[in-house]
Amino acid sequence: MTDETPSTPTDFIRDIINDDLKTNKNNGKVATRFPPEPNGYIHIGHAKSVCLNFGIARDYKGTCNLRLDDTDPAGESMEYVQSIINDIRWLGFDWEDRLFYASDYFEKLYQFAVELIKSGNAYVCSLNPDEVREQRGTFTEPGKESPYRNRSVEENLDLFQRMRAGEFADGAHTLRAKIDMASPNIVMRDPVIYRIKREPHYRTGTQWVIYPMYDFAHCLSDALEGIVYSICTLEFENNRPLYDWIVEKLITGLRPRQIEFARLNLSYTVLSKRRLIELVEKKYVRGWDDPRMPTVSGMRRRGYTAEAIRNFCAGIGVAKNDNLIDVALLEHCVREDLNEHAPRAMCILRPLRVVIDNYPDNQVEQIACANHPQKPDMGTRNVPFSKVLYIERDDFMEDPPKKYHRLGPGREVRLRNAYVIKFESMVKDEKTGDVTELHCSYDPATLNGPPADGRKVPGVIHWVSAGHAVPAEVRLYDRLFSIENPGNEEDFLKYLNPDSLETLTTCRAEQNLKNAAAGSRFQFERLGYFCVDAKDSTSERLVFNRVVPLRDSWAKIAGK
Ligand code: ATP
Numbered sequence: 056m057t058d059e060t061p062s063t064p065t066d067f068i069r070d071i072i073n074d075d076l077k078t079n080k081n082n083g084k085v086a087t088r089f090p091p092e093p094n095g096y097i098h099i100g101h102a103k104s105v106c107l108n109f110g111i112a113r114d115y116k117g118t119c120n121l122r123l124d125d126t127d128p129a130g131e132s133m134e135y136v137q138s139i140i141n142d143i144r145w146l147g148f149d150w151e152d153r154l155f156y157a158s159d160y161f162e163k164l165y166q167f168a169v170e171l172i173k174s175g176n177a178y179v180c181s182l183n184p185d186e187v188r189e190q191r192g193t194f195t196e197p198g199k200e201s202p203y204r205n206r207s208v209e210e211n212l213d214l215f216q217r218m219r220a221g222e223f224a225d226g227a228h229t230l231r232a233k234i235d236m237a238s239p240n241i242v243m244r245d246p247v248i249y250r251i252k253r254e255p256h257y258r259t260g261t262q263w264v265i266y267p268m269y270d271f272a273h274c275l276s277d278a279l280e281g282i283v284y285s286i287c288t289l290e291f292e293n294n295r296p297l298y299d300w301i302v303e304k305l306i307t308g309l310r311p312r313q314i315e316f317a318r319l320n321l322s323y324t325v326l327s328k329r330r331l332i333e334l335v336e337k338k339y340v341r342g343w344d345d346p347r348m349p350t351v352s353g354m355r356r357r358g359y360t361a362e363a364i365r366n367f368c369a370g371i372g373v374a375k376n377d378n379l380i381d382v383a384l385l386e387h388c389v390r391e392d393l394n395e396h397a398p399r400a401m402c403i404l405r406p407l408r409v410v411i412d413n414y415p416d417n418q419v420e421q422i423a424c425a426n427h428p429q430k431p432d433m434g435t436r437n438v439p440f441s442k443v444l445y446i447e448r449d450d451f452m453e454d455p456p457k458k459y460h461r462l463g464p465g466r467e468v469r470l471r472n473a474y475v476i477k478f479e480s481m482v483k484d485e486k487t488g489d490v491t492e493l494h495c496s497y498d499p500a501t502l503n504g505p506p507a508d509g510r511k512v513p514g515v516i517h518w519v520s521a522g523h524a525v526p527a528e529v530r531l532y533d534r535l536f537s538i539e540n541p542g543n544e545e546d547f548l549k550y551l552n553p554d555s556l557e558t559l560t561t562c563r564a565e566q567n568l569k570n571a572a573a574g575s576r577f578q579f580e581r582l583g584y585f586c587v588d589a590k591d592s593t594s595e596r597l598v599f600n601r602v603v604p605l606r607d608s609w610a611k612i613a614g615k
């Protein structure tokens with residue numbers, strides 16, 4: 056591998072860059088940007104774009120800017136800016152001193168617009184928004200030219216200046232690029248590039264009452280920052296000729312190039328900001344960082360690692376056609392990463408009391424348990440063992456089938472890292488008939504090995520010592536939606552999964568977890584991966600989020 060060879064599998068965007076480098080098209084410059092609008096938290100789709108843009112900068116020793124694309128004041132806020140900054144940092148990317156705001160370019164963009172007017176390439180149109188729409192034409196019919204299209208440069212300059220000065224009502228005039236009302240591409244039919252909108256901006260306040268449209272602001276922001284590759288999603292394909300038109304009219308020297316790729320769609324969730332905002336505002340979830348949300352902050356709180364998300368983004372690649380990625384693949388990446396790094400621990404989700412009748416009353420043994428079965432370097436921890444334990448309720452059956460290798464009348468089972476125990480009797484609630492306690496005996500010779508007489512005990516279950524374990528709440532998450540592609544449904548809220556959250560409040564975690572740090576992750580033996588909830592967990596009451604269960608449905612699909 057040479058220095059120029061990207062470490063990431065190549066894709067059509069990297070192919071374009073490689074070709075440019077070969078012909079020395081931009082003097083070898085590679086500059087990208089990630090341009091989120093601060094009107095929501097970023098989600099896994101944005102993460103894909105973050106990994107792509109920052110990944111290219113890293114691989115080619117170029118730069119990637121973070122630009123808050125904040126030219127439309129509606130819904131934008133500093134809270135969103137802060138969340139975006141935190142989330143991209145957490146994902147592991149760094150823009151050094153290149154944090155930019157498109158709103159810092161408002162004056163420059165205004166001057167660009169003045170230039171367009173002066174060169175006869177823009178005019179102030181006084182049709183109202185409905186009229187502009189009506190005259191735009193359709194796919195099959197050309198549009199009609201605005202009666203204001205041939206205003207003089209002087210009149211346009213005067214009106215545009217007065218638009219800025221706040222002399223006109225919202226919607227009274229717009230500034231339009233003078234291109235071609237008969238263009239087969241509707242985007243090119245004299246698009247609006249400035250509009251009057253009296254809405255305070257979270258950064259510029261009431262300083263501006265006119266705001267540039269996305270198509271005008273974005274390409275020029277790219278040019279102002281010296282961006283070479285302006286990577287965006289496919290829905291902007293038709294806007295590319297407009298991007299090029301504006302850049303060609305106003306920019307000399309290096310001109311940025313727009314390249315479109317397919318946005319990420321993920322099964323069983325929605326990735327439209329408008330819809331995510333609706334979920335948050337109508338309280339279908341507990342905020343942007345609800346662990347069921349496809350947001351970066353939701354996934355972080357759930358316990359996903361940045362590395363797993365980066366691996367996922369690298370693995371799905373960059374396509375030119377829209378597709379729907381199976382969320383099981385993301386979960387697979389999370390599981391692979393946690394299997395490698397998460398220490399093991401024991402926790403009982405639905406406790407059933409077990410008394411070991413032949414174990415000395417006040418004895419406590421410290422049993423050394425490996426923190427990771429394949430990684431001795433991760434060390435061991437002591438787990439207390441005593442006469443009264445908890446096991447999982449479903450590790451006991453009163454009338455088990457033959458193949459059930461756990462506890463039942465007459466059966467034996469091994470307690471993980473500890474002894475073999477044998478069922479002796481059970482206690483039932485008189486009213487409900489539910490089993491409330493088991494009595495067992497233990498075989499003292501089985502701590503570090505199989506029973507001396509050679510009998511086989513195939514089952515292994517996890518346990519905690521009742522007198523030592525700490526109470527915990529465990530939140531089990533399932534998919535937020537019950538259908539594969541809720542994003543396709545107008546009425547998407549109808550498909551929310553009513554069982555996406557199950558809260559278990561009587562769990563018992565091994566003593567060692569008492570002081571586990573917020574956000575730390577464990578494999579609870581036999582149950583899955585769990586993460587200490589960074590918001591709700593306290594030393595009095597631990598709260599765990601289930602990151603993913605152990606079973607890997609993706610590995611099954613992929614035949615691994
Ligand atoms: P929405 O369409 O849901 O409102 P958006 O795409 O407008 O979201 P932006 O903040 O403008 O959100 O997006 C910032 C960048 O992230 C853009 O370059 C956009 O193309 C990219 N992006 C957004 N969603 C996805 C996605 N699902 N997959 C890949 N990239 C995405």
Ligand code: MG
Nearest residue numbers: 091092124269
């Ligand atoms: Mg956008």
